[in-house]
Amino acid sequence: MLHWIFTTGLLQTILAYLATAAFGVLLNIPRRALNLSGWVGAAGWLTYEALYQVLPTTINIKLAIGNLVAAVVIGVFSGLAAHYKRMPMIIFNIPSLVPLVPGGQSYRVVRNLVTGHPAIANQYLAQVVIIAGVIAIGFLLAEFINRLLWQLRH
Amino acid sequence: MTDANLLMNTTLLAGAILLENGAEIARVEDTMQRIATNAGYPDAQVFVLLTGITVSLPTVAASQVRAIHQRGMDLEKVDQVNTLSRRYADHEIDLPAFATALAHVNQAVPTFPLSWLLVAALIVSVTLMVAFTGHATLIDLTTCAVAGVVGFAAFFAINRIGRIRFLSEFVGAFLIGLVTLISFWISHGHLHPDAIIIGAVMPLVPGVAITNAVRDTMTGNLLSGPARAIEALLSACAIGLGIALTSIFY
Numbered sequence: 001m002l003h004w005i006f007t008t009g010l011l012q013t014i015l016a017y018l019a020t021a022a023f024g025v026l027l028n029i030p031r032r033a034l035n036l037s038g039w040v041g042a043a044g045w046l047t048y049e050a051l052y053q054v055l056p057t058t059i060n061i062k063l064a065i066g067n068l069v070a071a072v073v074i075g076v077f078s079g080l081a082a083h084y085k086r087m088p089m090i091i092f093n094i095p096s097l098v099p100l101v102p103g104g105q106s107y108r109v110v111r112n113l114v115t116g117h118p119a120i121a122n123q124y125l126a127q128v129v130i131i132a133g134v135i136a137i138g139f140l141l142a143e144f145i146n147r148l149l150w151q152l153r154h
Numbered sequence: 155m156t157d158a159n160l161l162m163n164t165t166l167l168a169g170a171i172l173l174e175n176g177a178e179i180a181r182v183e184d185t186m187q188r189i190a191t192n193a194g195y196p197d198a199q200v201f202v203l204l205t206g207i208t209v210s211l212p213t214v215a216a217s218q219v220r221a222i223h224q225r226g227m228d229l230e231k232v233d234q235v236n237t238l239s240r241r242y243a244d245h246e247i248d249l250p251a252f253a254t255a256l257a258h259v260n261q262a263v264p265t266f267p268l269s270w271l272l273v274a275a276l277i278v279s280v281t282l283m284v285a286f287t288g289h290a291t292l293i294d295l296t297t298c299a300v301a302g303v304v305g306f307a308a309f310f311a312i313n314r315i316g317r318i319r320f321l322s323e324f325v326g327a328f329l330i331g332l333v334t335l336i337s338f339w340i341s342h343g344h345l346h347p348d349a350i351i352i353g354a355v356m357p358l359v360p361g362v363a364i365t366n367a368v369r370d371t372m373t374g375n376l377l378s379g380p381a382r383a384i385e386a387l388l389s390a391c392a393i394g395l396g397i398a399l400t401s402i403f404y
Contacts, residue, residue: 015281022277025266026357027176029229045285088236090177091229094362098278099285103361104352106386110394115401128364136368
């Protein structure tokens with residue numbers, strides 16, 4: 001595990017940081033938020049990747065748990081970042097989702113349907129539903145934690 | 155109590171900017187309600203759908219509607235509306251100044267020049283291809299970079315020229331497939347087309363829209379959530395079809 005963190009984990013963190021910051025540029029987020037949102041995205045993706053390595057279950061359950069915890073991490077960190085920079089939360093949590101979000105799977109569903117592989121399309125469709133649902137639940141949990149943190153502080 | 159007409163216009167404009175630039179329904183409703191409350195109408199009724207917003211003030215028996223025809227993603231504008239609404243709540247600016255500032259936000263030009271956007275599309279494509287698939291040979295990296303930039307440039311250009319919906323996604327995806335196909339021929343098949351395409355389509359795919367659809371539905375917006383999902387489904391179809399047209403050849 002330690003070896004994984006210092007090789008693949010480190011590389012994946014850097015990749016996710018770059019991807020999130022660059023996606024932030026595409027979504028036209030304010031420049032002063034780019035760096036921080038990159039780190040929020042990196043934290044979320046590292047959580048997901050680590051859980052994906054550790055969990056001993058089937059792919060769909062790995063996806064569900066990994067994305068759920070990663071969404072909670074992103075939600076809580078975006079809440080803190082939004083409070084720190086006095087900006088709305090979506091400036092941090094929308095770009096940070098880019099590695100997790102089921103965009104690739106949604107396109108694969110259509111592509112496999114069109115090219116005549118309905119069974120594979122079905123698998124990807126299940127993944128789209130699982131990931132999107134789990135991220136939404138993760139954000140709800142994160143909002144709850146953010147409110148708890150806020151009440152503890154006051 | 156302030157001028158009801160100006161208040162309704164300002165509230166609608168703030169809501170419209172938020173909705174047109176990627177905010178969730180709950181945030182739009184919350185912001186509009188706050189503006190009305192701060193202006194002295196705590197009983198204002200705000201009703202937000204994905205395609206139109208309504209605000210009505212029962213005390214003066216007045217209401218207004220505003221239709222929303224296009225939705226994109228521009229978080230800078232969301233941030234600016236948020237800042238303005240916060241300053242209005244702190245009494246730093248009055249309602250007329252708020253209204254003028256909002257109109258200004260709506261016409262503001264994007265902060266990042268086109269060259270930045272193209273570089274960003276390149277970075278998103280290449281980094282996510284490596285992160286998702288682990289393929290990083292030289293030919294994979296270069297093809298993915300070219301495909302990602304070409305696809306996004308086409309997507310951006312068509313969005314600029316005309317408002318034909320889903321055509322931009324389709325053409326962008328088609329060009330990504332074409333670049334991959336050409337590279338496939340040049341390198342005699344020594345590359346991973348699936349990995350390249352999954353990276354290159356990342357700037358275009360409606361992943362955020364799908365997640366927002368679920369989030370909107372979960373906050374009780376049972377009309378807007380599914381509507382967003384259909385919009386996302388159509389753009390996924392456009393991209394999937396664009397890629398499928400060229401993927402027959404390998």
